[in-house]
Amino acid sequence: MLEHSDVVLMEKLVSLCKRRGFVFQSSEIYGGIGNTYDYGPLGVELLRRIKDFWWARMVTTRDDIVGLDSAIIQNPKVWETSGHVAGFTDPMVDCKKCKARFRADKLSDARCPERPSKRPGECGGELTEPRAFNLMFKTTVGAVESTGSVVYLRPETAQGIFLNFLNVLTSSRLKPPFGIAQIGKSFRNEITPGNFVFRTREFEQMEMEFFVPPAQNDQWFAYWRKERFQWYLDLGLDPNKLRLRDHDQTELAHYSTGTTDIEYLYPFGWGELEGVACRTDFDLKRHSAASGTELVYFEPETKERYTPYVIEPAAGVNRIAMTMLLDAYFEEQVDGETRVSLRLHPALAPITVGVFPLVKKEGMPEKAREIESELRRGNMSTFYDEKAAIGRRYRRQDEVGTPYCVTVDGETVKNDVVTVRHRDSMLQDKVPVRELRGFLAQNMANWKR
Ligand code: GAP
Numbered sequence: 001m002l003e004h005s006d007v008v009l010m011e012k013l014v015s016l017c018k019r020r021g022f023v024f025q026s027s028e029i030y031g032g033i034g035n036t037y038d039y040g041p042l043g044v045e046l047l048r049r050i051k052d053f054w055w056a057r058m059v060t061t062r063d064d065i066v067g068l069d070s071a072i073i074q075n076p077k078v079w080e081t082s083g084h085v086a087g088f089t090d091p092m093v094d095c096k097k098c099k100a101r102f103r104a105d106k107l108s109d110a111r112c113p114e115r116p117s118k119r120p121g122e123c124g125g126e127l128t129e130p131r132a133f134n135l136m137f138k139t140t141v142g143a144v145e146s147t148g149s150v151v152y153l154r155p156e157t158a159q160g161i162f163l164n165f166l167n168v169l170t171s172s173r174l175k176p177p178f179g180i181a182q183i184g185k186s187f188r189n190e191i192t193p194g195n196f197v198f199r200t201r202e203f204e205q206m207e208m209e210f211f212v213p214p215a216q217n218d219q220w221f222a223y224w225r226k227e228r229f230q231w232y233l234d235l236g237l238d239p240n241k242l243r244l245r246d247h248d249q250t251e252l253a254h255y256s257t258g259t260t261d262i263e264y265l266y267p268f269g270w271g272e273l274e275g276v277a278c279r280t281d282f283d284l285k286r287h288s289a290a291s292g293t294e295l296v297y298f299e300p301e302t303k304e305r306y307t308p309y310v311i312e313p314a315a316g317v318n319r320i321a322m323t324m325l326l327d328a329y330f331e332e333q334v335d336g337e338t339r340v341s342l343r344l345h346p347a348l349a350p351i352t353v354g355v356f357p358l359v360k361k362e363g364m365p366e367k368a369r370e371i372e373s374e375l376r377r378g379n380m381s382t383f384y385d386e387k388a389a390i391g392r393r394y395r396r397q398d399e400v401g402t403p404y405c406v407t408v409d410g411e412t413v414k415n416d417v418v419t420v421r422h423r424d425s426m427l428q429d430k431v432p433v434r435e436l437r438g439f440l441a442q443n444m445a446n447w448k449r
């Protein structure tokens with residue numbers, strides 16, 4: 001059962017996200033559509049920064065991983081071969097009374113829609129036996145809707161990587177061990193979605209398939225478990241709320257011989273943030289057999305031809321964004337008022353610097369505008385605000401996670417010195433304008449949770 005404080009935290013976060021432009025209910029003016037969300041000006045910046053952080057770590061700073069952007073709609077044979085048409089299912093039960101549908105393996109988390117204080121079946125309705133329900137969305141291509149033109153929206157980005165294995169191998173002259181990374185939207189017809197953006201029908205994934213000689217499988221699996229866990233620590237997540245959990249045999253996906261989840265302790269319990277899976281040669285072999293194109297690696301030195309094994313770290317951008325927001329949410333009493341701050345890693349904060357003239361006169365707004373454009377030119381996102389008392393302006397930025405606020409006052413106009421106020425400590429520093437960019441950059445680099 002959820003603690004009251006956990007329910008309150010989720011409610012507070014959902015409300016903050018809407019009020020300040022992180023996340024909106026999708027199609028809201030038409031009453032919304034089940035668990036589909038839109039990201040507002042601040043939300044879209046947060047998502048973009050998470051993706052940049054991942055791409056920098058997984059691709060830009062490495063010489064053994066390259067990027068890819070494959071199509072969402074692929075030849076339907078892809079999904080027959082990958083096993084998704086037959087096996088990408090959840091066991092579902094229906095309530096014969098209220099007709100609601102629930103995941104049979106998540107009944108203890110679900111509530112009856114008619115009587116939310118009750119669990120499924122407790123409303124007096126009998127539950128059907130579990131039935132397999134495929135999670136892929138179907139659509140059609142071409143002008144005529146016929147069975148011949150049925151296609152699927154991809155439920156994972158991974159298959160696009162397997163299909164391009166040879167293209168990338170020959171065009172980039174890599175050799176195993178090497179990886180292909182991709183960020184993009186995936187779609188699943190989740191039947192009991194919930195918990196805000198934790199599980200939605202449309203979401204973005206960041207996946208990387210790492211192709212290794214089969215004998216190196218275990219060593220690379222250990223490497224990627226450790227490396228991916230460290231990435232979350234480097235983002236500043238609370239280490240006490242992070243853990244690695246190995247799947248037991250019954251949980252494994254149809255393509256996996258071993259999977260470890262990186263889990264976070266959400267207000268509703270431990271939940272998966274990312275999975276690191278051993279996919280072996282399952283996908284490359286299946287696609288080779290079905291397409292007639294041999295997806296293998298030929299080692300010129302040893303003249304050996306083999307199908308690489310695959311280690312796959314697969315994460316969800318939206319789920320990470322929600323996790324970052326929950327983890328960063330902080331309340332404290334200051335001067336008899338509740339101060340809310342999002343203690344996000346400065347590299348993830350949608351706004352890096354708030355720029356404020358102390359008052360709207362004596363040349364301060366002009367000077368503040370000048371400093372703001374200088375920071376923007378240096379690639380820092382800024383927010384200029386001259387409305388309300390300075391304390392209120394600080395609070396507004398605290399609430400959206402802005403790590404620094406720069407105040408322009410009489411001393412700035414006279415001596416070119418600004419006040420930098422820090423979000424987490426609320427301490428202030430006097431900094432010469434000419435050193436401001438360097439000061440902020442260094443502070444960001446040294447930030448610790
Ligand atoms: N290619 C492997 C794969 O897709 P997954 O565990 O099903 O593995 C990887 O998905 C990650 O994608 C999850 O850890 C989660 O972060 C995210 N994810 C999966 N389904 C999601 C959904 N319905 N809504 C939001 N994120 C989801």
